[in-house]
Amino acid sequence: MSLGIFDSGVGGLTVYRELAKQFPDTDLIYLGDTARVPYGNKSPDTIIRYATECASMLVKRHNVDALVVACNTISSYAIENLRSTFGLPVLGVIEAGAEMAMAVTKNNKIGVLGTIATVRSGAYIKALEEVSDGKAIVSQRACPLFVPLVEEGVITGEIPSLVIKMYLDELIADVDTLLLGCTHYPVLAPLLASIYPEVNIADSASMMVEHILAGGLATIESGKREIYVTDITPAFESLKSMLVGDIPMQEIDI
């Protein structure tokens, strides 16, 4: 068995890293559609078409047994479509993140952090309501500087600490759990935890691990590691080496 993990760009590597750690013996094939990133400003039809092309590459060329959508935009718009098109298990970051947040909160007060597009979409609010049967009390905060900080590798020290406090000092009084609603944000999790040691930090990857185990999707031994992108960009290269080291990367057309 093997898992295909894909994202419009580089952020999904945080999910890849977590799965690679948890499932050393499972084939993990990553595809980043870096030539067409960002998806966030595309129409829903285009997002579904691009996502289907990515999934198709993983299913047809690499014969994966399940798809992990490591991208908020695709998870918002295309996941049902992918499920019906490919007839495979498809795990999305939004559902997994919402489940994780509800698993760790003590008082149901969740602070969702995301890009402007994700916050505007309300996708996490909807998912949290479903997962919690309406019990979740959700605040949101868009943190548009987090992605460029991560892509620049500015993830420790004074600059990211000040940016985190600028965005979160108000929110933090109202919640006991921060839900990282963007696949770039787990890179900042250690700094978030050191600034706000009392808060729970929930990301999607850990809950995906549980689903993969429960679904029996990570069972055989081979442990192939392959990363494909539609365009090798500086941000992808640097984040890739920071997150997953020297796993081979290849540029392809899809």
Next chain:
Amino acid sequence: MSLGIFDSGVGGLTVYRELAKQFPDTDLIYLGDTARVPYGNKSPDTIIRYATECASMLVKRHNVDALVVACNTISSYAIENLRSTFGLPVLGVIEAGAEMAMAVTKNNKIGVLGTIATVRSGAYIKALEEVSDGKAIVSQRACPLFVPLVEEGVITGEIPSLVIKMYLDELIADVDTLLLGCTHYPVLAPLLASIYPEVNIADSASMMVEHILAGGLATIESGKREIYVTDITPAFESLKSMLVGDIPMQEIDI
């Protein structure tokens, strides 16, 4: 007479602001192709096609007499094409910025600041060499966090000051002039000037003003102000109101 100013997004508003200040009685029509921003990761053919569509909208619907390309990517790839297609004066930010830098430097040592794509393209190095007959001594520094800081409105205080020092403290010893090679950067010019009071800061807009005067492109009285975008985005709205106030803005298809 009237001028059509266009950009893939919001940054060109810094040029618009300068022209509006200098030419209160000239029609200035702005187009931001915000639905398709960024152009930086598109192929040259696509950039030329999009730029031609933008220019066409300004020439055909608004009958402008000259085009101001307030975008580095378009200036790099499409300017000759636009000149031959439309047969109008076309001013580009790269040539204007290079001329301005050479006009203010005392020792020909220019530090070019830009996005990763602009720095990689070497477009300013080429333009500076041409403008200076090879006399310019050019250093470059990509400053990828400047655009998100400007789009977030984080343009004063400790965060942008630390980011500026992170990028420029080394470079600044080698140059007497900083060339702002990105249309977002003039928003940070006051902060740059306060951190490095001894350095000259060159942007494109002031030299464009001289070309417009020299070309007699700003002569009649009517002073229309119109701003069009292909998608109204939060970044455009907030930067627009910061830079040019309540000039009307309209979303259109091109």
